[in-house]
Amino acid sequence: MKMLIVEDEAGIRESISDYLRREGYICEEAADYRTADEKVELYAYDLIILDITLPDGNGLDVLRNLKKRRPETGVLIVSAKNALDDKITGLDLGADDYLTKPFHLPELNARVKALLRRRISQGNPTIVFEEIEVDPMNNVIQVNGSPVELSKKEYDLLLYFITNKNRVLTKAAIAEHLWGDYMDLADNFDLVYSHVKNLRKKIVQSGGQDYIRTVYGMGYKFTGQ
Ligand code: CA
Numbered sequence: 001m002k003m004l005i006v007e008d009e010a011g012i013r014e015s016i017s018d019y020l021r022r023e024g025y026i027c028e029e030a031a032d033y034r035t036a037d038e039k040v041e042l043y044a045y046d047l048i049i050l051d052i053t054l055p056d057g058n059g060l061d062v063l064r065n066l067k068k069r070r071p072e073t074g075v076l077i078v079s080a081k082n083a084l085d086d087k088i089t090g091l092d093l094g095a096d097d098y099l100t101k102p103f104h105l106p107e108l109n110a111r112v113k114a115l116l117r118r119r120i121s122q123g124n125p126t127i128v129f130e131e132i133e134v135d136p137m138n139n140v141i142q143v144n145g146s147p148v149e150l151s152k153k154e155y156d157l158l159l160y161f162i163t164n165k166n167r168v169l170t171k172a173a174i175a176e177h178l179w180g181d182y183m184d185l186a187d188n189f190d191l192v193y194s195h196v197k198n199l200r201k202k203i204v205q206s207g208g209q210d211y212i213r214t215v216y217g218m219g220y221k222f223t224g225q
Pocket of ligand 1: 007009051052053054
């Protein structure tokens with residue numbers, strides 16, 4: 001799961017990032033409107049934690065642009081206590097939830113988890129693809145009802161495949177999803193290859209079918225056909 005934290009107050013931004021990284025998320029940061037807007041144009045995120053008042057613009061404009069480009073992204077607005085209008089406008093524009101500052105990080109984490117769960121499984125407690133079942137609340141994968149031990153990256157990869165089933169995912173998109181925007185892509189392609197190989201092996205060893213198709217020259221597709 002990859003997130004972007006948009007917040008101009010460095011202390012708040014860093015403490016949110018640190019906390020969520022410890023929870024196992026990939027976190028990127030934007031300290032101003034321009035950076036945030038650039039990032040949502042260039043990269044895909046599962047969730048954006050969005051401050052409204054930024055030094056060079058309004059977080060609601062980031063949200064407007066995001067919803068035009070990548071409407072599937074989750075958005076959690078964090079705003080000042082007296083900014084009721086901003087919250088309402090934000091929700092009207094398609095934000096999923098909001099949190100009033102100041103807040104406790106465990107509260108933020110609980111909202112983030114709930115929001116991602118709603119987005120990924122559309123309200124169902126687990127995501128099922130044929131004999132594979134994912135419980136995103138507890139990070140557990142089962143094949144034919146038996147748990148499979150996956151590394152964090154393998155788990156993230158499988159969840160990414162299942163939530164994008166029947167779509168070709170380029171190696172670049174997979175690398176970006178697993179490691180964020182900053183890694184050298186050439187190295188990442190080898191890593192993507194090894195993670196796909198290991199994931200395949202573990203699913204098949206647990207009695208599952210191999211649903212990962214290699215799309216020559218492009219990437220991979222997770223499909224039952
Ligand atoms: Ca602010």
